[in-house]
Amino acid sequence: MKIVIINYGAGNIQSIKFAINRLGYEAVLSHDVKEIQQADKVIFPGVGEASSAMKKLEDSGLDKVIPLLKQPVLGICLGMQLMCNSSEEGNTKGLGIFDVDVVRFSEKVKVPQIGWNQISNLKSDLFKNIAEKEHIYLVHSFYAPICNETIAESEYDLNYSAxxxxxxxxxxxxxxxxxxxxxxxxxxxxxxxxTAK
Incomplete structure (x- = not known):
């Protein structure tokens, strides 16, 4: 199985590569369009600021490539947010894969939310054999509201899409x-x- 982690200069991708290695697989870090298109699985990470990360995607042409991929694609953290229609962070237009707009947490809560939180309302094979209320690790100031494409929720001031x-x-x-x-x-x-046929 060929696993490609998209390397577009946003975020700590080595930790994802090590996590894949621990599962007994090898992953390639790449920004090569052909290599990404030919992968069996694609991971789209991201840590940092939305508008500058989006500019890196546009500069490399990956903003046109990612939405057309046919194999399973996993966006992580900022990667997920960039797959949405837009983000309030830097007033950024996203890839439009998920039909939801990313917004900032209210002034009532401390941002970023850093640390462990629970996930619930799990609705996907992504969460096969994962129990409700399991703990996961987050670092974010912006979130995707609950929408038709929500497959897990978490709560911080309000329920949002985990x-x-x-x-x-x-x-x-x-x-x-x-x-x-x-x-x-x-x-x-x-x-x-x-991969869907």
Whole structure:
């Protein structure tokens, strides 16, 4: 199985690569369009600021490539947010894969939300054999509201999308690579997903 982690200069991708290695697989870091298109599984990470990360995608042409991918694609943290229609962070237009707009948490709560939180209302093979209320690790100031594509929820001031799913595209607001055994199981489930014919 060929696993490609999109390397577009946004975020700590080595920790994702190590997490894949721990599961017994090899992953390639790449920004090569052909290599990404030919992968069996694609992971789209992201840590940082939305508008500058989006500019890196546009500069490399990956903003046109990612929405057309047919194999399972997993966006992580900022990667998931960039797969949405837009983000309030830097007034950024996203890839439009998920039909929801990312917004900032209210002034009532401390941002970023850093640390462990629970996930619930799990609705996808991504969460096969994952129990409700398991703990996952997050670092974020912006969130995707609950929408038709929400496949897991978390709560911080309000309920929001901890994960999104549509067709072959998946996104987690949390970091599975930092979420202990639960995160490893979610990554394992992603790697077992079938490519839609």
């Amino acid at each position: 994960a999104l799913g549509k067709d072959n595209f998946y996104g987690t607001q949390f970091h599975p690579e930092k979420s202990s055994e639960v995160g490893e199981n979610i990554l394992r489930n992603f790697l077992k997903l079938e």
